[in-house]
Amino acid sequence: MMVPAALLLLGALTALLAPRLLALARWPEREPVVALWVWQCVVGAVLLCLGLSMLLSAAAAWQAVRGRLFAAAPRGVVDAYGLGAAGGPWAAGTALVLAGGALWTAAMLAREVRRARALRRAQGSDLLVRSPLLPGEDPAGPRLVVLEGPRPDAWWLPGPAPQLVVTTAALGRLKGSQLDAVMAHEQGHAAARHDWLLHCSRALARGFPQVPVFAAFEAEMHRLVELAADDVASRRYGRLTIALALVGLNEDRGVFGPCATPQAHVPQRVRRLLSAAPRLSAARRLRLTALATLVPAVPVLVAVVPGLSALA
Structure with a gap:
């Protein structure tokens, strides 16, 4: 039972320390795409620690699981993990709790996918009512939808046929290439499939509201995907253009005042x-990416080292 306990300890340390280290770092503001990858690796490592600990605990508790998991392994490998003796109630309890957590995670992900699909279908139906297809227009192709509306707004509706929606007020407010910059921003979201990152982070945060690493993961995903899409637009049309477009779309919402609002991130994006x-x-970006990729490899190494040592 030493390896499952070590994996649980490693997962807890990763969940506790990694968000604090990332919160202290200055570079995520400058490299949001790398920061997105780092966060995915951290959360993946935590989940991997829990999953591997569940498997090894189940193997220690029940002979049927141990026989399947180590079917092709020599006897010395099983002995190296200390699974020969009965695991006792601790092993069974740990395995059952972690299995329950895995099932709950799968249920939360499935619920989030269903919710997102239902919302997308409702929004798509509403768009078709407010902006019907023109004769000869392909319903399965991407669309630029212009809606009559008093508030400047633009958003991307993801799905098999992505649609960029712009209100008439936004068309009147945005000048020059600002509209193109906003479109490039939204297309950056669609190309990187940021909607899936947001769905996964939301499912984990809502499924385990008492786990700080998942709450931080959700908050950072919402922030970093916007910074990454801003960078996509700024590389094509310039930082000033997308900054002015953000001001034009949000200045009537009070986000630049002294009071906190749900869009408080907008002034931070403009200042950035x-x-x-x-x-x-490029060398530092490569180093950070490589180090992040190694984070999920650590629990795998912890799990396989006893077996490899027995075979050596």
């Missing part, structure tokens, strides 16, 4: 664009 902090060097 106008400050024009340089990107990290």
